[in-house]
Amino acid sequence: MPEDANPEADLSFLKITANTDFPRWAKRPDLIRFFNETMKPYHDTPEDVASALDYALDPGRAGFVMLAHEDEKLLGALTMLDSGMGGYIPRWILLFVSVQPDARGGGIGRRLIERSLAECDGPVKLHVEYDNPAKRLYERMGFVSKYAEMRWEPSA
Ligand SMILES: CC(C)(COP(=O)(O)OP(=O)(O)OC[C@H]1O[C@@H](n2cnc3c(N)ncnc32)[C@H](O)[C@@H]1OP(=O)(O)O)[C@@H](O)C(=O)NCCC(=O)NCCS
Known part of the structure; x- marks a missing residue:
């Protein structure tokens, strides 16, 4: 698990590339809850967050979850997908990013x-969303x- 500390502040980053990498202070179910709850009203369901994590952390792809933390306190998280595309469609898709509301x-x-970039x-x-x-911030x-x-959505 590569980890690096940022000397400017007590903020550290932890890059997760496999489901077995989640630390005890941010287990996979905690992350699913974190993205689902803290991204409201721009959130996805826990089921959709779980399948996104499966896709990001698929051993055949280079996607990852990046955690921002202070000691063992989770402050923010980001999910990056490796789409497997390239050229006409970017390979990398920044899917979720969220910071604890009080931070x-x-x-x-x-x-x-x-x-993460x-x-x-x-x-x-x-x-x-507009x-x-x-x-x-992105701009x-x-x-x-x-x-x-x-x-386009297929009709039922
Ligand atoms: C977007 C988000 C990750 C930014 O994290 P952050 O630590 O507040 O960001 P920074 O302090 O580096 O930058 C602040 C910028 O974030 C944006 N921002 C969005 N929501 C914010 C909030 N509740 N409080 C403060 N800034 C917010 C603003 O653009 C702000 O810049 P401004 O000065 O132009 O208003 C965070 O606000 C968040 O978790 N939002 C809810 C989840 C979400 O909507 N994620 C993006 C989905 S596409």
Whole structure:
């Protein structure tokens, strides 16, 4: 489990690449709950978070979960998928990022995203609701919106 401490503050990062890597202070069910509860109202169901973690941590892919923590206190987490694509569609998809509500606005989210982008060898794609204030943070970090996302749903 590679771990590095940030000398600027008591914030450390832990990169998880397998389901067996979760530390005792942030077990897999804790992470599922964390993403489901702290991302509200932009959250996914626990079932969808669980399958996203399965995809990210599939041994055949290079996706990961990055934890931001102070000692054994979880402050934030990010899930990055390895889509297996490349060229016309970015390989990397930043799927979930969240910081504990009482720790927001202090730069943890930015540092967690920067630390995770450093692990990616090419373009990273994400989607964010137009009204989510996180959109401003992404824009300040250099993310640009080049295309409108459109979806077609099969009728029942
Ligand atoms: C988005 C998020 C991870 C940023 O983490 P953070 O530690 O607060 O971020 P930073 O301190 O580095 O940067 C603050 C920026 O985050 C954004 N932000 C979003 N929600 C925020 C909140 N509740 N409090 C403070 N900043 C928030 C703002 O853009 C803010 O910048 P601003 O000065 O332009 O308003 C965090 O706010 C969060 O967990 N939000 C809920 C989950 C979510 O919506 N995730 C993104 C899904 S696409």
